[in-house]
Amino acid sequence: RGRRLELVAIRNRWVTVHYRLFDSQGDAVESGEREITYLHGGYGEIFLPIEQALEGQAAGFETSLYLEPEQTFGDYDADLIRLAARSDFPEQLEAGMSFDGVPGEAPDGRIWIVTDISDDAVVLDGNHPLAGMALRFDLRIVEVSEADDDEIADQQALSN
Numbered sequence: 613r614g615r616r617l618e619l620v621a622i623r624n625r626w627v628t629v630h631y632r633l634f635d636s637q638g639d640a641v642e643s644g645e646r647e648i649t650y651l652h653g654g655y656g657e658i659f660l661p662i663e664q665a666l667e668g669q670a671a672g673f674e675t676s677l678y679l680e681p682e683q684t685f686g687d688y689d690a691d692l693i694r695l696a697a698r699s700d701f702p703e704q705l706e707a708g709m710s711f712d713g714v715p716g717e718a719p720d721g722r723i724w725i726v727t728d729i730s731d732d733a734v735v736l737d738g739n740h741p742l743a744g745m746a747l748r749f750d751l752r753i754v755e756v757s758e759a760d761d762d763e764i765a766d767q768q769a770l771s772n
Contacts, residue, residue: 618670619756623653624764628755634748651759655771659684662749674752681744688744694736701734
């Protein structure tokens with residue numbers, strides 16, 4: 613009586629998750645807790661093993677998952693290191709800055725991160741910063757809510 617039906621994570625429901633990310637040694641990869649809200653149901657917004665672990669669960673559910681690189685950001689690919697002319701970059705440049713594509717090359721949809729700078733060249737890395745790392749995700753569902761037809765249609769359009 614008066615008990616509200618608790619929604620669980622099933623296809624086409626919004627799921628809000630708080631998570632922390634750790635490397636294989638148990639060291640935090642990011643400081644503090646992060647939050648993501650995604651539409652459950654295989655839309656590719658979160659890693660599939662995480663979505664599978666949350667399937668059918670309600671707010672308050674907690675779990676830890678260990679995922680290998682091929683389940684997350686992929687293996688490190690040495691072919692994604694590029695050398696580019698220093699003259700193709702802005703005057704103010706430092707390691708850690710990122711660019712959409714390699715200046716002077718056709719856009720490839722990747723984010724390239726500056727890893728080294730010399731007088732005449734810049735080294736760029738197109739790998740995700742967490743590529744090649746096994747990761748532990750500590751997850752807690754904070755909220756599950758209904759999605760309306762427009763939100764579902766928008767998500768279907770984005771994922772196709």
